[in-house]
Amino acid sequence: MKILVIGSGGREHALCWKISQSKKVKEIFCAPGNGGTSELAKNIDIAANDVDGLLEFALKEKIDLTVVGPEEPLTLGIVDRFKEKGLKIFGPGKKASQLEASKKFSKEIMNKYNIPTAKYKSFTDFKAAKEALKEFNLPLVIKADGLCLGKGVFICQTYSHAEKVLKDILEDRCFGDEGEKIIIEGFLKGIEASLLCFVSGDKIIPMESAKDYKKIEEGDEGLNTGGVGVYSPNEVVTKELEEEIKNGILKNISRALREEDLQYEGILFIGFMIDGKDTNILEFNVRFGDPETQSILLRLRSDLVDILLKTIDKSLEEEDLIWDERASVCVVTTSLGYPLKYEKGFGIDGLDDLDESIIVFHNGTKYVDNKLKTNGGRVLTVSALGKDINVAREKVYEELKKVSYKNIYYRGDVAKIN
Incomplete structure (x- = not known):
């Protein structure tokens, strides 16, 4: 098989590394790739958001399977475009990608289908948002609605700081169109856990848990980043909690995917906040996380290419995922x-x-x-x-x-x- 991996980060290097171990694979391409991927794949000088260029390359090279790393090409509809041309691709279509591309959209889905999450309100107007701040206890959280490369979330300890954040996003447009809308939500306390799941239609099969570190400074201080550390498994995700998540939250998410016509063949990354017996969802991502992917693929003993193909043809079962106990x-x-x-x-x-x-x-x-x-x-x-x-x-x-x-x-x- 000839496989194309789209992206240029640690996540894509990890994907190339794991894919290269499959006996099914003849050649790997990575667009645009980095220094590490060049040792496993042929780097192709096409940007990850150049959907036309990627499609042309995949058709010309007769790529058997494309794996999309970052969120931007997904939100641009790369999966829909590839499928229209009869190409096999792993990831959600444009409609389902809204689960990550719009925090307001994902919150509405969670509320509609009884999926536990923090209380929230959405705004496009600075004055209205400012007036609503007092409805939330401190600390509170403000999020730009769109994609901001992991930098659009602010935990505010004071109302004055919250007002400044609202002004920066809604009036000064620090995130451009991605901050056209914002949500204000209640602060959830507890321990974060990441759960990546394979989505095969409306079937959701979880991987092993992980715990990532978003803040740049030790002690979880400083600015948010795309992620500067991770380990797996996450000790707070016990076997008991895993079963509760599977039988409750994941069933509700599966129903939401089915009834909202958001079924796809790809990844659903769920960010949880766990506080004792309270389990809430912080966010959805619709692609492999970075650096969570690195920690999880290290522990995956199964052939990743087999798993991707089974996900696409809707034959994936939980027993297909074999994990290293380490x-x-x-x-x-x-x-x-x-x-x-x-x-x-x-x-x-x-x-x-x-x-x-x-x-x-x-x-x-x-x-x-x-x-x-x-x-x-x-x-x-x-x-x-x-x-x-x-x-x-x-x-x-x-x-x-x-x-x-x-x-x-x-x-x-x-x-x-x-």
Whole structure:
């Protein structure tokens, strides 16, 4: 098979890495890819949001299966376009992609189908939104409605801060059209958990759980990022809770997909907030998460290509997913200054010195004159398996000492469980 992976981050490197292990695969292409994907696939200089260019390439190369990494091409309708031309593609259509593309849309679905989530209100007008703030206790959460690369969520401890956020989004248009609408919602306390699921029509089959780290600074302080660390499994997702989620929340989501005609063949990423016996949904994503994908694919023993094909032809069963009992820990190295301003283009050293048990996924790298350089805010995802979280964590942090580039930064508390 000839397979095309769309995207350029650590998620796409992990997908290429896992796909390359399948005996079904003859050739992998990655568009546009990065320094890491170039070692497993042929990088193609087509942007992930260039749907016309990607479609033309897939037709010309007779691609057997396309796997979409990031959300933007999904919201642009790439799946619908590929299917119209008879091409096999993994991901939701444009309509179902609204579950991620519009927070208001996903909240309406959750409320309609009794899927637990925080109380919310939606606004397009700054004055009306400002007047509604007092209806919410502090802290409260403000979210830009659209896609903001993980940066459109604000936890406000004061009403004055909330007013400033509303002004930035609705009046000053800091997120452009993606912030044309906002939602204000109640703050949920507890422990976050990520659950990625394969969606095959209206059938939802969960993968192993994970816990990611969104804040740039240790102790979960500082700005939100696309994710700077992750481990799997998440200790708060017990077997008992898994069964409750399957028999309650997932059944309701499945019904919503069916009745709202949102059925698709792809991924549903569910962000949970768990507080004792209270389990609420923070958000939906309709694609593989980053860096959650890295930690989960490390633990997947099944052939990923088989799973993708079975998802598409609606024959996937839970027993098709075979998992490594070991835990995985992934720490993302960044460029100092991320998620705001940062420099790139610095040489990366030390990867050849890492223990063979360490797996490094590239987020933002490229080769310049055969030298690997930094090329993004998130640079590398240094990953390991271990008999438990602590063993895997110690292994990652010990080996991280060998990795260097100018302005390297990473959190020192990923997977630090009390």
